[in-house]
Amino acid sequence: MTVEEFKLPDVGEGVAEGELVSWLVAPGDRVEEDQPVAEVETDKALVEVPSSYDGVVEELFAEEGEMVPVGDVIISFRVDEDGEAAAGDDAEAEPEPEPDSPDESASEPTTEAADAEPDTPAGRTFAPPSARRLARELGVDVAAVDGSGPGGRVTEADVRAHAEGDAGAADAGGPDDGPEPRPAPTPTDTGSDGRKSAVSKRGADDGSADAPATPAGGPDPAGRETTLATPATRKAARDRDVDIDDVPTDQTRDGEAFVTAEAVNAYADALESPASTPEPEPVETDAGTEPAVTAGDASETSAPASGDETVPYRGVRRTIGKQMERSKFTAPHVTHHDTAEVDALVEAREELKPKAEAEGVKLTYMPFVMKAIVAGLKEYPYLNSELREDDEEIVLKSEYNLGIAVATDAGLMVPVVENVDEKGLFELADAVNDLASRARERKLKPAEMQGGTFSITNFGAIGGEYATPIINYPETAILGLGAIEERPVVRDHADVASEFLDDSDDSTVVPAPTLPLSLSIDHRVVDGAVAAEFANTVMEHLENPLLLLNE
Structure with a gap:
């Protein structure tokens, strides 16, 4: 049995990228060759992307709403040597939110694909799609990164640390001052530990990793390192301008926090309530007393007025x-x-x-x-x-x-x-x-x-x-x-x-x-x-x- 990675094909003449509109399958689903697995909107039309394998969906590497360049890996399948579905997989099995859970690491085989990652001691590399995407952007071999998450899972912070040559900094303490700090986040990083988000949090300071995650009076962010969620839930988080790792939840899957779309919406509603939006502190200026302007305010001076709706200009x-x-x-x-x-x-x-x-x-x-x-x-x-x-x-x-x-x-x-x-x-x-x-x-x-x-x-x-x-x-x-x-x-x-x-x-x-x-x-x-x-x-x-x- 092997794990085959499937790249976004060229779905039209001159098409360089496409928006992954929706997944038509989930991890654990059995698929046949030529069966549509995703809907992708290119700059020409909405097209269905068919599978090239008979097998079982192993992992989804892109989220709904994400722009994916042609040639990027979007999904992987478990297939046997003849391309058939792996033996022992139940066709009616319930889809799993995270198929590469730590419990499976001892029995999973080595991935064999044209661009496969090298073996790790456990046989596979556990990393969420966001960490794998960041690794590709930074030119990092994700299989060579030491994971600090549960069960050895590789986080985005691990990828950044490895890219800076400090792969062991998260686990090894310095001789005098304790653990060496992680690399400072980039302007697109939000939240704790330099996690990367497609959007900035409300009120976050783009230049400080210690900026408050939520306004005063709002719900406390969970601040997790990893979170399990379906692609639809992650899309809901992006739409509501919420870091999914901050959404509180009591649900777990495979020992890790599992967030639903309802939890995302409840958290976003709490953030947007009037009680969670304090007035800026006044400051003294030569012209008199004026409201203070934070870094977050300055970065949003061109943001749409309250009540305006923004629509992506793409596709x-x-x-x-x-x-x-x-x-x-x-x-x-x-x-x-x-x-x-x-x-x-x-x-x-x-x-x-x-x-x-x-x-x-x-x-x-x-x-x-x-x-x-x-x-x-x-x-x-x-x-x-x-x-x-x-x-x-x-x-x-x-x-x-x-x-x-x-x-x-x-x-x-x-x-x-x-x-x-x-x-x-x-x-x-x-x-x-x-x-x-x-x-x-x-x-x-x-x-x-x-x-x-x-x-x-x-x-x-x-x-x-x-x-x-x-x-x-x-x-x-x-x-x-x-x-x-x-x-x-x-x-x-x-x-x-x-x-x-x-x-x-x-x-x-x-x-x-x-x-x-x-x-x-x-x-x-x-x-x-x-x-x-x-x-x-x-x-x-x-x-x-x-x-x-x-x-």
Whole structure:
């Protein structure tokens, strides 16, 4: 039986890191090869990470909400020599909060993996994910560190001491003054013994290891060296700005303190109560008496006001921002606006809807628009192109892959419908509905959002007529659709019912369904006249749907 470590794979082209959104397994769970073990949000999509082994989950090395670089170890499995689950493991066994407990050290085998740690006298190295992560950051072999925690467990302080060349300082006393102090914590360290936290405690002095852990009147911090907790509980602690080692608890697992999410929330609520927030002591200044400003206050001068909410700027939202910034600062945008009169389109859709429903397809206007766009792209190929600045060339694409912008809870996603010119209206409707549904459920694969040659955004579905859409770079154009509504249009007498006729002129104003169009182009590649001609071709096909039969 061996313990195999599994690294975060490259889950998409150009992806360097991902946020571990949730674990789908726990220590002690039996998994099969290709079974999803975690959900990871990259800067492209939310993807499931499958296991490469048949075995039993040994240890989780990352916490929910943590940003993990591609190639970092995130989980380990117990497998036998043939890759099967270790014999004797019960498939129904209850997941253990900490599978590498001291009781298992005598019977566990040596880890055999490409990047495995060397053997220790007990056969394995016991260290929580945070200590292992710190060891990787400091370039320390965690197996060579003498653990001072219960059962020889390696703590973060042990890792730091080893990195400073003082691995034995925690256990060996000095000749005169007793134990040698541990290395001073860095500005990101909080609490006692230099433990590292992703957030600073309330009121903590970034430069002092002796800063009070909690405000006066608040609950006393437990100040433990190690704490057992599920990844979800640790995420709750981060969300509440709490050091999990300080949360009081009466529960234990394998002889160590075990903290639940309820205990974290109760402790955080006690910290935030008015009684636990004393007023700063006044100090005398030349200008009079002013409240004292502590180091903690100074570090939070730019913090959000009370009641404000902060949301991490990463994942899909960060990708949208970077993509929009790149597009806007790279391609000079020009937007052309026009309006199509779509009486015939509305009638054609109404006639086809019953047949589409009989085939289980929801027919919207989007497939008609996609076909009209393809007609325009065939006639004006520069709108279906890519400018490659480094090579000083414009690539006219031979494929017609249209991206459809979809609003989701995580932000705007643009799944791509490939080979639109080769699909019928019902086939396109089915493809768009499927992609849009899976985009909202965060189930798209990264490959399904790549390879687009032209994009469409339908802001009219929410409300609105015109906009200035930002090009989905490196494409050269994007078409925005307004809402199809009845608006006043001017018609010749021959095209108007008798009740609308006005004998005073040869034309009259009548209500008719119209579709506003907003076409943004990269003016380096497409001239304004070409954009207008393209829009005219699209409108011609929308106003005469029979022309779409040729596409």
